[in-house]
Amino acid sequence: MKIVSACLAGLNTRYNGKSKASAKIMVMLAAGDAVAVCPEQLGGLPTPRPPAEIKGGDGAKVLNKKARMYNCNGENVTKEFIRGARETLKIAKECGATEAVFAPRSPSCGCGKIYNGSFTGKLRDGDGVTTALLKRNGIRVINEEDL
Numbered sequence: 001m002k003i004v005s006a007c008l009a010g011l012n013t014r015y016n017g018k019s020k021a022s023a024k025i026m027v028m029l030a031a032g033d034a035v036a037v038c039p040e041q042l043g044g045l046p047t048p049r050p051p052a053e054i055k056g057g058d059g060a061k062v063l064n065k066k067a068r069m070y071n072c073n074g075e076n077v078t079k080e081f082i083r084g085a086r087e088t089l090k091i092a093k094e095c096g097a098t099e100a101v102f103a104p105r106s107p108s109c110g111c112g113k114i115y116n117g118s119f120t121g122k123l124r125d126g127d128g129v130t131t132a133l134l135k136r137n138g139i140r141v142i143n144e145e146d147l
Contacts, residue, residue, distance in 0.1 A: 001033065001096050001098065002035075003097045004025050004029070004037070004100070005038070006037055007020050008020055008036075008101070008144050009021070009022075009025055009026065009029055013038040013040070014048075015047075015049050015050070015051045015052070017047055017048035028101075034101070035097065037088050039084035039088045039108040039109065039130040040081070040108055042084040042087035042091075043079075043083040044083060045080050049071070050071035051119065052070060053072075054114060054126075055070055055117040058114060058127055058132065059107075059110075059126065059129035059130070060126070062082065062132070063082065063085075063132055069107060069129070085132075085134075086133065089130075089133055089139075092139055098139060098140065099139065099140045100134055100140070101147060102144065104143040104144065104145050107128050108131070109131060110126075110128035110131060110143075111127055111131045111142060111143045112126075113125060113126070
């Protein structure tokens with residue numbers, strides 16, 4: 001069993017209220033091999049919502065209270081991102097997921113590369129908050145682009 005980003009499952013859960021449907025993800029869902037989640041929504045953020053990025057590090061640093069999450073309006077949304085990561089982990093455990101296939105570059109779901117916190121489209125090495133928490137708990141995470 002896998003968990004997958006809800007936006008890749010065709011649900012309009014992205015920050016801009018749109019989806020980024022993936023044919024490969026849709027096949028997994030149709031076969032009953034995956035469960036769709038949106039960490040931002042699970043954390044209580046609305047859709048659409050202002051884009052958010054990690055300032056001062058990556059998801060692991062956010063979980064360690066060494067970095068924070070801010071949206072483009074300067075609002076601290078760290079609590080919501082951590083809450084969403086924890087809720088996603090609960091769902092993964094409940095459905096027996098051993099792997100997650102997530103949207104790339106996301107401050108929640110990004111794996112390997114995320115936006116650098118400047119809201120300029122530049123990337124840095126690192127994982128999003130949810131990815132970092134799942135990896136800490138033994139769940140393999142890959143980007144949908146790597147399927």
